[in-house]
Structures are given as structure tokens and as C-alpha cells.
Amino acid sequence: MEKRSPLATFGLYAAAISACAILLFPIYWMIVTALQPATNLRSYPPQFWPAAPQWNVFGDILAKHPYAMWFMNSILIALATMIMSLAVSILAAYALSRFRLKGGTGLGLFILTSKMLPATLMIIPLFAIFKSVGLVGSLWSVVIAQATLIVPFCTWMLKGYFDTIPPELEQAALVDGCSPLGTIFRIVLPVAAPGLAATALYAFVVSWSDFLFGRTFLTTNDENWTLQMGIASLKGEFVTEWNVIMAGSLMASVPIIIVYLFLERFLVGGLAAGSEK
Amino acid sequence: MATVEFEHIKKNYGGVEAISDFNLHIEDGEFCVFVGPSGCGKSTALKMLAGLEATSGGTIQIGGRDVTELGPGKRDIAMVFQNYALYPHMSVRKNIGFGLKMAGMPADAINSRVEEAARVLELTPYLDRKPRALSGGQRQRVALGRAIVREPKAFLMDEPLSNLDAKLRVQTRSEIVKLQKRLGVTTIYVTHDQTEALTMADKIVVMRGGLIQQIGSAEDLFHSPKNIFVAGFIGSPGMNFFHGRVETGARGPVTRFGGQEIALPDHCASVVGRDMVFGIRPEHIRVGDSGPHVGLSLVENLGTEKILHFHTPGENVLELDRTVMANDEERDAQTMLIRVIDDHRYNDGDTLSLAFPVDKIHVFHPDTHEVAR
Numbered sequence: 001m002e003k004r005s006p007l008a009t010f011g012l013y014a015a016a017i018s019a020c021a022i023l024l025f026p027i028y029w030m031i032v033t034a035l036q037p038a039t040n041l042r043s044y045p046p047q048f049w050p051a052a053p054q055w056n057v058f059g060d061i062l063a064k065h066p067y068a069m070w071f072m073n074s075i076l077i078a079l080a081t082m083i084m085s086l087a088v089s090i091l092a093a094y095a096l097s098r099f100r101l102k103g104g105t106g107l108g109l110f111i112l113t114s115k116m117l118p119a120t121l122m123i124i125p126l127f128a129i130f131k132s133v134g135l136v137g138s139l140w141s142v143v144i145a146q147a148t149l150i151v152p153f154c155t156w157m158l159k160g161y162f163d164t165i166p167p168e169l170e171q172a173a174l175v176d177g178c179s180p181l182g183t184i185f186r187i188v189l190p191v192a193a194p195g196l197a198a199t200a201l202y203a204f205v206v207s208w209s210d211f212l213f214g215r216t217f218l219t220t221n222d223e224n225w226t227l228q229m230g231i232a233s234l235k236g237e238f239v240t241e242w243n244v245i246m247a248g249s250l251m252a253s254v255p256i257i258i259v260y261l262f263l264e265r266f267l268v269g270g271l272a273a274g275s276e277k
Numbered sequence: 278m279a280t281v282e283f284e285h286i287k288k289n290y291g292g293v294e295a296i297s298d299f300n301l302h303i304e305d306g307e308f309c310v311f312v313g314p315s316g317c318g319k320s321t322a323l324k325m326l327a328g329l330e331a332t333s334g335g336t337i338q339i340g341g342r343d344v345t346e347l348g349p350g351k352r353d354i355a356m357v358f359q360n361y362a363l364y365p366h367m368s369v370r371k372n373i374g375f376g377l378k379m380a381g382m383p384a385d386a387i388n389s390r391v392e393e394a395a396r397v398l399e400l401t402p403y404l405d406r407k408p409r410a411l412s413g414g415q416r417q418r419v420a421l422g423r424a425i426v427r428e429p430k431a432f433l434m435d436e437p438l439s440n441l442d443a444k445l446r447v448q449t450r451s452e453i454v455k456l457q458k459r460l461g462v463t464t465i466y467v468t469h470d471q472t473e474a475l476t477m478a479d480k481i482v483v484m485r486g487g488l489i490q491q492i493g494s495a496e497d498l499f500h501s502p503k504n505i506f507v508a509g510f511i512g513s514p515g516m517n518f519f520h521g522r523v524e525t526g527a528r529g530p531v532t533r534f535g536g537q538e539i540a541l542p543d544h545c546a547s548v549v550g551r552d553m554v555f556g557i558r559p560e561h562i563r564v565g566d567s568g569p570h571v572g573l574s575l576v577e578n579l580g581t582e583k584i585l586h587f588h589t590p591g592e593n594v595l596e597l598d599r600t601v602m603a604n605d606e607e608r609d610a611q612t613m614l615i616r617v618i619d620d621h622r623y624n625d626g627d628t629l630s631l632a633f634p635v636d637k638i639h640v641f642h643p644d645t646h647e648v649a650r
Contacts, residue, residue, distance in 0.1 A: 168362035171329050175433075176423070177350035177379035190366040 027253075034058075034246035041242055057247040067248065069223070070230035074208060074252075077139055077226060081146040081207035082200050088151050089199065093158035094184060098167065108159070115152040122148065123216050130217060137221035145213040150206055154199045161195030162188065201263050205256055227252045279340030279430035279463055280305050281326065286335035288321055288487075295321050296487040299335070303480065306461045308454070312474035313484035313510070319467045320435055322484070326465060327433050328352050340430050350379070355424035359436040361416045363408040363423075369395075370404040373422040380427070394426040397456075414445045421453070425460060432457070432464040438473065450477060471511050475499070483507050505646040508556050508639055514584060516556040516639070517613040519593040523549050535569040535590035540635045544650055553649065554595060554641040559584065559616035561637035568632045574612065576623045585615040585623055 004012070033041060034057055036050035061067050095101070096108045126145050127136065135141040165188060173183040189196060211228040218224045225233070231248040234241065286299040296318040303309045311319035324330040326337055328349035336345045344352045355376070363372050373394055374387040382390075395401045398418045408416055417437060424432055437453070438446045454477050457464050468474055474481045475495040483490040483498065483506075490510075491503045502508035508516045521532035523545050530545035531538045532555060545553070575586035589595075594611050615631070617623075640649040 166360055166362065168358045168360055169364065171327075171349070172356065172358060172362040172423075173364070173375070174329065174349040175327060175354065175356045176376035176427075178375075179350075182379075187364060191364075193366070 030246045030250050034243050034250055036243060038241050038243050054243070057243055058251065061244055061248050061251070065230065065234070065248075066225075067227075067230065067251070070225050070227040071252075073139060073224055074227040075255075077142050077146070077210070077214075078204045078207040080139070080143045081150060082203040084143060084147045085150040085154050085203040086196070086200055088147070089154035089158055090184075090189070090196075092151070092155045093162055094188065096155065096159045097162035098170075108156070111152045112156050115149070115156075119149055119212055123212070126213075127216060136217055137224060139218075139224050141217035142210065142213045142226070143207075145217065146207045146210055150203045154203055157199045157202065158192070158195060161192050161199075165191050197263055201259060204259065208256060280338075281309075281431055281463055281465065282336075282338040283322070283326070284336045284338070286322070286325060286337065287333045288318070288325060288330065289333040294487060296325075299487075299489060301482060301489070301492065303463060303465065306463055307479045308457050308464045308466065308477060309480045309482065310466045310468060310474040310478035311482045311484060312468055312471055313490075314469060316486075317484040318487040319469075319482075319484050321487075323433055323435055323465060323467045326431075327354060327356050353430045354433055355427050355429040355431075356433040356435065357417075357420045357424050357437045359439050361408070361420045361440070363416055363419055365408055368405050368407060369400060369411070369419050369422075372408065372419055373400075373426050376423065376427045390426050391422075394422045397425070398422050413441055414449060417441060417449060421456065425456070425462075428462075430463065432462050434464065434466040436468055437466075438468075438470075453477065472513060475511065483510060485510075501648075502556075502639065503648055505554060505556070505641050508641070508648075512558055514559050514614050514616065516558050517562070517589075518554055518556050518595045518641075519589055519613065520552065520554055520595040520643070521593055522552050525549050534593055534633070535571065537569040539569070539633050539638075541638060542635055542640065545640055548640075548649060552643055554643050554646075556639040556641065557633055557637055559614040561634060562613075562615045563632040563634065564615065564617060564621075564629050565632040566630055568630045570628055570630055571613075573623060573625055573627045573629065576625055576627075582616055582618045583623060585617060585629070586612050587615070587629075589613050 032047070032049060035053040035055065036047065037054060040047065040050070092111070096104060096111075101107065122145070126141075126148070130136045130138075130141045130144075135144070169187050169191065170183040173187045174180070178186060209228070210226065211232065214226040214229045215232070218226065218229065227248075231245055231252065234245050234248060281301075281303040283299050283301040286296060287294070288296040299318075299322060301309075311322060313319050321330060325332050326339075328344065328347060328351075332345055336343055338344065339352055339354065349356075364375065367375065370388075370391055374391045377387045377390060391404070392401070395404055398421060400415065400418055400422055403411060403415060403419075408419065411419065417440075420437065434453075438449055441449060450473060453466075466473075466477065475498075478495060480492065481495060481498055482492050485506055491498060491507045493501075498507060498511045502511060502516075505518065509518070519534065521534065521539075523530050523532055523541060524538075525531070525546075526538055526540065528540065529543055530541040530549060532541055532553070533539070541555075569590070571587040571590075573585050573587050577584040577586070589611050615629075641647065642649055
């Protein structure tokens with residue numbers, strides 16, 4: 001391999017550091033904003049670190065707002081969406097990967113196409129359906145709406161992963177006396193664990209970040225508000241305490257950051273798995 | 278242990294007939310090898326026996342029981358796959374014991390059976406390793422262990438040696454044969470390698486295009502092939518073929534090779550005046566003092582033996598479809614081979630006199646490709 005010149009190495013590191021700085025700056029600015037009084041936010045020149053950081057803002061938000069309830073609702077929705085999406089997409093992806101169905105390729109592409117539909121396009125029909133079955137205001141409305149968006153992509157992610165598992169593994173299990181469903185649970189899913197972790201993480205993150213569906217279906221029931229709805233409600237008509245909003249947003253990011261740090265290796269492996277033959 | 282019976286088995290994929298009217302009886306404890314070129318239907322036949330492919334017609338019996346409609350797990354068979362198909366998330370111990378666990382055997386009994394199988398296959402030190410920590414040969418032995426531990430009625434093996442290097446392949450080949458003889462379990466083995474078939478099998482089934490070409494022992498197939506395909510497929514290098522007209526000579530039927538008379542078997546008297554296809558194996562051609570003269574076009578020295586190439590005389594060149602000539606794809610139809618084991622130093626361009634022993638000449642009908650008797 002040809003050795004890189006010092007100038008090229010410098011350029012590469014400079015580009016990487018610049019990219020990291022651009023990506024991390026919003027998080028850094030959230031921290032700076034959260035830690036200084038709202039009155040300082042528009043001061044010039046801007047302060048890149050507050051002279052007297054106000055750490056009590058994190059305690060205040062928990063004390064003055066039902067933050068814990070919003071957090072719990074978001075966790076419930078994200079977990080339920082993740083489980084529901086995985087349950088459906090595992091079986092769909094397995095069928096698309098393993099069975100030679102007439103029109104199977106077309107069906108697979110149709111499923112993927114449904115992912116291309118913007119969420120806003122689906123809101124009105126979904127609202128009409130949920131209203132008719134009495135789900136508006138219920139956490140299930142957001143879970144089901146999220147799943148309709150997440151399942152198609154999860155199906156394709158998992159199909160790509162299942163395609164890399166040799167069918168002989170399942171055939172061996174069948175000969176060993178395993179039932180067809182048993183081969184999925186005993187052989188295919190354990191072997192596809194990295195792909196499942198990546199898919200589960202994707203479903204959790206997408207669902208956790210939802211604002212649109214929550215705002216549409218849960219507005220009438222403030223006991224079921226999600227974290228994103230709660231944080232948005234902190235913006236007042238005349239006064240907005242940006243430091244409180246940023247503190248809430250930072251705390252909302254923590255679960256995702258922690259999960260990312262733990263599963264990053266699986267996530268990258270899972271996303272790349274389908275690309276190899 | 279059990280007999281295996283295929284009766285009028287068919288397999289269609291849409292409009293394509295992959296296997297037609299497959300009939301075969303395998304004796305209890307027999308080692309039967311399905312051999313043939315890629316796409317001949319040998320793996321499909323094995324998968325139908327395993328229950329991994331549905332049949333399109335006919336019945337399959339194992340131990341006298343009709344298993345045609347039964348799932349793979351209910352046929353009491355064990356299968357070894359080309360790519361080992363070991364469960365990567367399980368240890369060697371769990372891989373070997375998986376079938377017993379599925380059968381509902383108590384954990385203690387599973388453990389003792391697994392340890393016994395591991396002892397036989399010299400896998401004891403590796404029982405708690407994952408398959409990825411094993412070499413190719415060890416993985417193959419785990420796959421064998423998974424098969425033998427269940428004490429099934431039949432072993433099914435789908436090209437189990439293909440992924441091993443040449444040396445390990447030869448070693449594992451003999452280990453499988455010894456194991457099969459020791460256990461006495463009916464074994465059906467699929468390979469495209471005719472050397473494996475000849476060295477391992479009690480019974481060989483040669484297939485082509487979904488049809489059985491010949492069933493017999495290695496000796497039967499080698500010495501009495503039923504058609505040009507089998508004659509060309511079995512043996513390495515394959516049989517030489519040439520074309521000629523049967524004439525009446527002074528001492529019986531003859532044909533001409535490079536203008537000189539070659540004696541033919543007596544049964545050729547019935548086809549005097551007809552064009553026929555003649556076959557002779559490279560090791561049966563003798564280099565002598567009289568007989569047709571040929572010039573060597575290439576000498577391949579393989580150490581103990583030499584393969585001598587010469588051009589088939591123009592009037593004897595046989596125009597046969599490549600698919601009929603079977604696996605010897607590198608063979609030029611206009612070239613014949615001689616296999617010699619001697620200390621003589623042969624060079625390209627040398628002229629030799631050849632003798633074709635009459636009892637080693639095979640005669641085939643050019644239109645049906647069947648042997649003439």
C-alpha cells in the first residue's frame with residue numbers, strides 16, 4: 001500500500017475534525033444554552049461557556065413539569081413500536097428472503113415503496129381510522145402509526161440480513177427434527193442477532209424521535225403526552241425559556257446516546273451485512 | 278439401519294423436468310453414491326429423500342415405510358451438508374446434541390451420547406468451542422458427529438468433502454468409509470467427483486439430465502459402461518473415443534485406425550459394414566513395436582505415470598456433442614490419451630506404435646450411444 005504524504009494526512013485529519021466539529025456543535029450549543037440564563041442568550045459577543053453555569057436547570061425541569069411522565073410515555077411508545085415492528089418485519093422479511101413466491105420481488109418493492117410515502121400524507125387517513133375505533137388520545141395510536149412507517153424499512157433491513165444466512169442451516173435444523181417455526185427462533189434469529197439489534201435500534205430511535213404523530217393523535221390527552229410534545233409545550237406564547245427547553249432536550253437525548261454507544265458496533269455490522277455475498 | 282427405495286420419482290420445476298422416473302433400491306447398510314455433472318439432479322434426488330424438496334410424483338420408502346409426505350424431521354435420517362451447516366451460535370457440544378435435544382432426550386443421555394461421538398471423531402478437546410474456532414476438517418467432523426450421534430436409519434451426505442483441500446479430502450474420504458463400515462448405516466452420498474464415487478461406493482448411480490444412466494459397482498461402471506456418457510465420465514482421464522467402420526478381417530471383425538487394422542470383439546460381427554463408436558481407456562492402450570503409428574503432441578509427466586497425447590487420425594475423429602462427452606471438458610475430441618507407467622523417456626514429437634487389446638475395446642452405437650453387445 002502506498003504511504004500517504006504528511007500533507008495528505010494533515011488534510012484528512014483536518015477534514016475529519018471539521019466534520020466532527022460540525023456534527024457535535026449543535027450538542028455543544030445545547031449544553032451552553034441550557035447552562036446560562038435565558039437573558040444571556042442574545043448577548044453579543046456570544047459566550048462559548050457560561051461564566052456561572054446554572055446546573056439547577058435540570059432539577060427544575062423535573063420539579064416544575066411532568067417530565068418523568070412524558071419520559072415514561074415515550075419509553076412505552078418506543079418499546080411497543082420496536083416490538084411490534086420487529087414481530088411483523090421478522091416474519092415478512094423471512095418470507096421474502098426464503099420463499100419463492102410468485103410476484104415476491106414486486107411485493108418486496110411495493111413494501112419498500114410504502115416507506116417512501118411521507119408521514120404527513122398518512123396522518124389524515126390514520127386519524128380518521130383511529131377516531132372511528134376510539135384510539136385517538138391513546139398511546140396505541142402512535143405505536144400503530146409509527147409501526148406503519150417503520151415496518152417496511154425494517155423488513156428490508158432484515159431481509160438483507162436473512163439473505164446472508166445459508167439456507168442449509170435451516171435445512172440441517174429441519175433434518176434434526178426442528179419445526180419450521182422452530183428453525184426461525186432457534187437458528188435464524190440467534191444467527192441474525194446483530195441484524196436484529198440494528199433493526200431494533202432503528203425502530204426505537206425513529207419512534208423515540210416522533211413528534212408529528214404524537215402531536216396529532218395525543219394532543220387531547222395530556223396524560224399521554226410524549227417527551228417531544230412536552231418539550232415543545234415549554235415554548236410559551238410570549239416568553240420562551242430556551243435554557244429549560246435545551247435542558248429537556250439534552251435529557252431526552254441521553255437514552256439514545258447511551259443505546260448508540262452500546263450498540264454502535266452491532267448497528268454498523270447489521271447495516272453492512274446485506275451488502276456482502 | 279434400513280433399505281431405501283425410490284419408486285418412479287419425478288421432480289418438476291414449473292415446466293422443467295429435473296428428475297424423471299427415478300427408480301432405485303438401496304440395500305440395508307449399503308454405501309450408495311450419486312454421481313454426475315452439475316445439474317444432473319443428484320442433489321435434488323438426495324433432498325427429496327431428506328424431505329427438503331417435495332416430489333412431483335412417485336414414492337420414497339425408508340426401511341419399508343413410505344416417507345414421501347413426511348417432513349425431514351420425521352424420516353429418521355441425518356444429513357451432512359457441503360458447507361457443514363453448523364449452527365454458528367452453538368458450541369460443538371450443542372451442535373452435536375441438537376438433534377437429540379429436539380427428540381426430547383434427557384440432558385444426561387444427550388451428554389453421554391455427544392461425548393461418545395466426540396471420542397470416536399477425536400473431537401473431545403473441542404467440545405466447548407464454537408465452530409468458527411475450528412479448522413475445515415474439524416468442522417466436517419462435527420457435521421459427521423451431528424449425524425452419527427442420532428443413530429439414524431440412513432446417512433445422507435451432499436458433497437461433504439468439496440470444501441476441503443486435496444490432502445484432507447483423501448484423508449476424510451477414507452475416514453467416512455471406515456466410519457460407515459463400522460456403523461453399518463445405509464449411506465447415500467452425492468458427489469460430482471467420480472474418484473470419490475469409485476473409491477467409496479458399494480453402489481454407484483451415474484446420473485445425467487435427471488435420468489439414471491447406470492447403476493452398478495465401481496468395477497461394473499469402469500469395465501462395462503452401458504453408454505458413451507458413463508464410459509467417458511468414469512475414469513480419469515476418461516475413455517478415448519474414435520469412429521470407424523466395422524469390416525471383416527482375416528480372423529474376425531476389424532476396424533481401421535490410421536489406416537491400419539485393429540481387431541474388434543467377436544460380437545462386432547453382427548454389425549459388419551456399419552459405422553460404430555469405439556472406446557478404449559488411456560491405461561489400456563499399449564505402446565509396442567507394431568500397430569498404428571502416432572506422433573506424440575504432448576507428454577505430461579505426473580511422476581509415477583505419464584499421460585501421452587496424440588492426434589486422432591483424421592478419418593477416426595468422432596464428432597460428439599460436448600454434453601455427451603461428460604466431464605472431460607478440457608479434452609479435445611481430436612486428441613487421444615495414453616497412460617503409461619514406465620521409465621521410458623517420452624518426448625513431444627516421438628512416433629509410437631500402439632496396440633489396442635481386443636478385450637479392452639468398447640463398442641457403442643453412434644445413434645443411441647448405447648453399448649453394442
